[in-house]
Amino acid sequence: MPAAWAVILVPEVAVPSPKTRVLFRMLDESLFGDGERTRGLGELIESGSSMDDVLTSVGAVNTFNGVADRAFPGIGRFREALVRVVPGEANVSLSGAGPSLYAILGTREEAEGVAATLTEQGLASIVAGMAERPLSVLER
Numbered sequence: 001m002p003a004a005w006a007v008i009l010v011p012e013v014a015v016p017s018p019k020t021r022v023l024f025r026m027l028d029e030s031l032f033g034d035g036e037r038t039r040g041l042g043e044l045i046e047s048g049s050s051m052d053d054v055l056t057s058v059g060a061v062n063t064f065n066g067v068a069d070r071a072f073p074g075i076g077r078f079r080e081a082l083v084r085v086v087p088g089e090a091n092v093s094l095s096g097a098g099p100s101l102y103a104i105l106g107t108r109e110e111a112e113g114v115a116a117t118l119t120e121q122g123l124a125s126i127v128a129g130m131a132e133r134p135l136s137v138l139e140r
Contacts, residue, residue: 005111011078026067
């Protein structure tokens with residue numbers, strides 16, 4: 001993967017229980033793709049494309065985005081706050097089964113700037129570096 005930084009926004013919304021089971025049950029076949037985006041993502045990464053090129057071409061994709069508004073009432077307000085401060089709406093996505101949202105930025109400075117803006121708005125966020133290569137727990 002190209003070097004990048006993530007800003008993770010932790011929204012204060014109600015979470016169903018058991019969350020992952022509830023979300024998986026909300027999914028239906030219409031939310032799944034044919035694998036073309038995943039293949040395209042792999043090709044971009046293998047070709048050494050920049051993170052900006054990856055996000056412009058493929059975007060941040062998570063099938064749970066299709067049910068997030070139903071699963072987490074009020075999450076839309078948090079998504080909109082993140083979209084307002086990061087370049088490109090396609091760059092904002094649910095993290096895993098949610099409710100956290102993330103956006104990917106090219107530099108630590110950009111990510112910290114976004115996080116500072118969110119903090120000024122009273123929103124909790126985390127800045128995290130993304131690994132440029134697979135990590136191994138057994139690596140010495």
